Amino acid sequence: xxxxxxxxxxxxxxxxxxxxxxxxxxxxxxxxxxxxxxxxxxxxxxxxxxxxxxxxxxxxxxxxxxxxxxxxxxxxxxxxxxxxxxxxxxxxxxxxxxxxxxxxxxxxxxxxxxxxxxxxxxxxxxxxxxxxxxxxxxxxxxxxxxxxxxxxxxxxxxxxxxxxxxxxxxxxxxxxxxxxxxxxxxxxxxxxxxxxxxxxxxxxxxxxxxxxxxxxxxxxxxxxxxxxxxxxxxxxxxxxxxxxxxxxxxxxxxxxxxxxxxxxxxxxxxxxxxxxxxxxx
Amino acid sequence: xxxxxxxxxxxxxxxxxxxxxxxxxxxxxxxxxxxxxxxxxxxxxxxxxxxxxxxxxxxxxxxxxxxxxxxxxxxxxxxxxxxxxxxxxxxxxxxxxxxxxxxxxxxxxxxxxxxxxxxxxxxxxxxxxxxxxxxxxxxxxxxxxxxxxxxxxxxxxxxxxxxxxxxxxxxxxxxxxxxxxxxxxxxxxxxxxxxxxxxxxxxxxxxxxxxxxxxxxxxxxxxxxxxxxxxxxxxxxxxxxxxxxxxxxxxxxxxxxxxxxxxxxxxxxxxxxxxxxxxxx
Ligand SMILES: [Zn+2]
Ligand SMILES: [Zn+2]
Numbered sequence: 001x002x003x004x005x006x007x008x009x010x011x012x013x014x015x016x017x018x019x020x021x022x023x024x025x026x027x028x029x030x031x032x033x034x035x036x037x038x039x040x041x042x043x044x045x046x047x048x049x050x051x052x053x054x055x056x057x058x059x060x061x062x063x064x065x066x067x068x069x070x071x072x073x074x075x076x077x078x079x080x081x082x083x084x085x086x087x088x089x090x091x092x093x094x095x096x097x098x099x100x101x102x103x104x105x106x107x108x109x110x111x112x113x114x115x116x117x118x119x120x121x122x123x124x125x126x127x128x129x130x131x132x133x134x135x136x137x138x139x140x141x142x143x144x145x146x147x148x149x150x151x152x153x154x155x156x157x158x159x160x161x162x163x164x165x166x167x168x169x170x171x172x173x174x175x176x177x178x179x180x181x182x183x184x185x186x187x188x189x190x191x192x193x194x195x196x197x198x199x200x201x202x203x204x205x206x207x208x209x210x211x212x213x214x215x216x217x218x219x220x221x222x223x224x225x226x227x228x229x230x231x232x233x234x235x236x237x238x239x240x241x242x243x244x245x246x247x248x249x250x251x252x253x254x255x256x257x258x259x260x261x262x263x264x265x266x267x268x269x270x271x272x273x274x275x276x277x278x279x280x281x
Numbered sequence: 282x283x284x285x286x287x288x289x290x291x292x293x294x295x296x297x298x299x300x301x302x303x304x305x306x307x308x309x310x311x312x313x314x315x316x317x318x319x320x321x322x323x324x325x326x327x328x329x330x331x332x333x334x335x336x337x338x339x340x341x342x343x344x345x346x347x348x349x350x351x352x353x354x355x356x357x358x359x360x361x362x363x364x365x366x367x368x369x370x371x372x373x374x375x376x377x378x379x380x381x382x383x384x385x386x387x388x389x390x391x392x393x394x395x396x397x398x399x400x401x402x403x404x405x406x407x408x409x410x411x412x413x414x415x416x417x418x419x420x421x422x423x424x425x426x427x428x429x430x431x432x433x434x435x436x437x438x439x440x441x442x443x444x445x446x447x448x449x450x451x452x453x454x455x456x457x458x459x460x461x462x463x464x465x466x467x468x469x470x471x472x473x474x475x476x477x478x479x480x481x482x483x484x485x486x487x488x489x490x491x492x493x494x495x496x497x498x499x500x501x502x503x504x505x506x507x508x509x510x511x512x513x514x515x516x517x518x519x520x521x522x523x524x525x526x527x528x529x530x531x532x533x534x535x536x537x538x539x540x541x542x543x544x545x546x547x548x549x550x551x552x553x554x555x556x557x558x559x560x561x562x
Contacts, residue, residue, distance in 0.1 A: 025535075034487075035514055063538075064345075151432030153535030157491040157512050206315075210438040231438050233316055254306075254434030257344075 006185065009279035012178045013112035013141065017102050018043065018052040018167060022071050022135045024059025027155040028147060028163045045175040055098055055135045058090060063153050065255055066091055075099065075133045103138040111139045122190040123249065123266065143170065152254050182277040191247050191266035198260045200230055200238060208232055211252045211262060219249045287466060290560035293459045294393035298383050299324065299333045299448060303352050303416045305340025308436040309428060309444045326456040336379055336416045339371060344434050346536055347372055356380065356414045384419040392420045403471040404530065404547065424451065433535050463558040472528050472547035479541045481511055481519060489513055492533045492543060500530045
């Protein structure tokens, strides 16, 4: 029986990788990691090895999402076990190199955390593709930090400073945990991904509508059945036909047109977390 | 002596080109022009030949600003007089083709208007590069329509509908003018480009600061001496050191990092316009 003050013992975390530039045109992560590579004082914590690292340097150089293929879908078991030859797509080779340096995936030697640049809303995504083939998936306890929306290739000070604060809080947490602090049981609101919505398209696959002005810039705002979601080029409104309230996010993301995704549909849940403390204190 | 009701006679305009996709990731122009290529009814006007046209189809296909070089700087006399060989950068070849179809530049045969997708503020830019080497420069009376800010690769319904309205108003104006309507003298507020401001950089050329939160999203808002403009990565504020009030625009544009431009500095002026009517009515 679990009491309401149950506390779980977990091993300490000693090695933290901070990944930036998995997508080369997402400027907060790129800029922060480059800053910390030049001067790591801000992210050092006692008893921790912290390694800031640019995962896709060629995409960063070109300020594009990727060079050959999406690095954040490249860490599949298949890719990681391919022979290392020059002919492989650039990002597949990088995935192999990163897995060797920070993994290997699933091994006890792997980095404990890899933090890859989310709003402070917790997005719970158990889709296998995102669970198992992102760059952060090489770590034992991967956390993705996504702060936005921020246009591709643009650095906004509000987004940059929010991401910086989140990463620093994460490191503070690990330091306190390693130092023996006990964290009380708590509840946390999460947004569980339940699907995604494509743009309306014609027979040739061309989009025929845009995100409706009421939905634009309304990430995490409740969307109710019958609320407008799209506006067609000929001026009609298309409403949400779902059966219950959902919470859309990643609304009108430039990078997701190619993934045929106008927005991600999430549902709000409250999860209970056990209390935790480090096991070897 | 010019009276306050002076009216100037000007020739009618008969051929209008609507250019979209000069930068392949600017989605309003791309989408509108493709829409009008499929169905031109919305942009037809009596007595006018209107031709919607994608100027940089390869960049549109890849959803990038350009393939080899900026098409909007490619229409130089030098480029247009180069022999047409396969080895030329893609955009230089396109500039030659477009000049042949819609120009040639400076000839009486050239299209009267080429409208290339500015806010409704009038930006007066007499910089030779923009004056003479943009794609719209092939027309006799080029007008650039820029509506934003809108992230690269993203189509926002508010921006899209504003651009659509501006282009339709422009066509209505030409139709009325051709039909003999006399337009009264008026005054118009313009923002004359007086320079541009680069990001603060270190000796290696890397930027060391971001647009200050007070300036971000404040296009066309007066910037006074002493107002904050940048925030450095180590938290210092850099203030505007100019001597008089200016009006910044194109603030923190993704495409302008490579042009070393954090924002464009303009000054507000009021210009007087003569009345006009068509000469051969
Ligand atoms: Zn990303
Ligand atoms: Zn442009």
